[in-house]
Amino acid sequence: MSDSKPLNTPISSRSSLSLHDGDTLPKPFLYRNIIGAHQYLVLTRLELAFGFNRVCKFMQSPTTTHWSTIKRILHYLRHISHHGLLIRPTYSLDISAFSNSDWDGCPDDHRSTTDYCIFLGDNLISWTSKKQQVITRTEFEYRALAHATPELI
Template sequence: MFGDYIKPFTGSSKPLGPGSNSSAITKLIYDLSQEFAVKDLGDLKYFLGVEAIQVADGLILSQSRYVTNLLQRTNMHPAKPISSPMSSTQQLSLFTGPPCADPSLYRSIVDALQYLSLTRPDISFSVSKACQFMHKPTDVHWTAVKRILRYLKFIIDFGLLLRPNSSLQLSIYSNADWAGCLDDRKSTSGYCIFLGYNLVSWSSKKEPTVAHSSTKAEYQAVAHATT
């Protein structure tokens, strides 16, 4: 689904310049400096764990360094990579498996994965699932988290591609997993929002109420995306 919008960075960066209208940029910086302490540091390279890589066809937002640090922190850097973040047949529950040996580590890593989903929409669903067991994680849940880390090793050089385009059309796609939670039978809904060709917003979360039919679950997903 995200194949055209998440791509690996394999070549050298190619600066695109400061913009198409340097005088407008200079004026904007000047106007901002009248209200705030502003310093022009040049082209954006790295900010809050997100690397901005200018390439010929746009800008790639990557957190590869963040992933590397996360793999080293969890001793998962020698693990075998895997091509999917979650098994399509696995259904997690509060009552499967013995308690996690280190719940604090589980919560810390899942928190880090939440931040990583800023540029990795493809892990949003699996991370959302892992978040549902923060209060009482088990070894099964920890294994699911380690699978996400193995997947991140598989796509460590990937990032979110943003391309210049003249279209301001919003396109929204939504879906729902009806009664997917084994514990409370609530559905999981998700959406993707594109501005022109660019993926600009996405979400995957459990719906707050129980849907009595797949149609109602889909309507809730549509309402959430539209909002």
């Protein structure tokens, strides 16, 4: 990976990985080891959370398509080692929150994902993303808001 070409994003937001994409990997332990070795990055690198969330779903039976996605994330990591989470001094104590939900986002179980991020001034101070336990269509936007509100308070 040392001579890999730079990539601007770790994974496409439109990627729809499924359990049945590609052929089964002959050595799935390599897939699991790479994910395990990089899990700590998700805590400090918000842009990696989405990609790692996607590939972690397939730890039990990874395929060649999932392996290609892991390699894309590694290409991205190789060329952003100088990036970090920027926290700037601010005099504003305004707290703002943004929430979102993705109805029927997973092609395997058709569950939605809700997420939010909270800012103090211009600084990101809290974020989360959670797959819902139930399949619902009418309340998915309200669920995202309901998860963000206690954190905001």
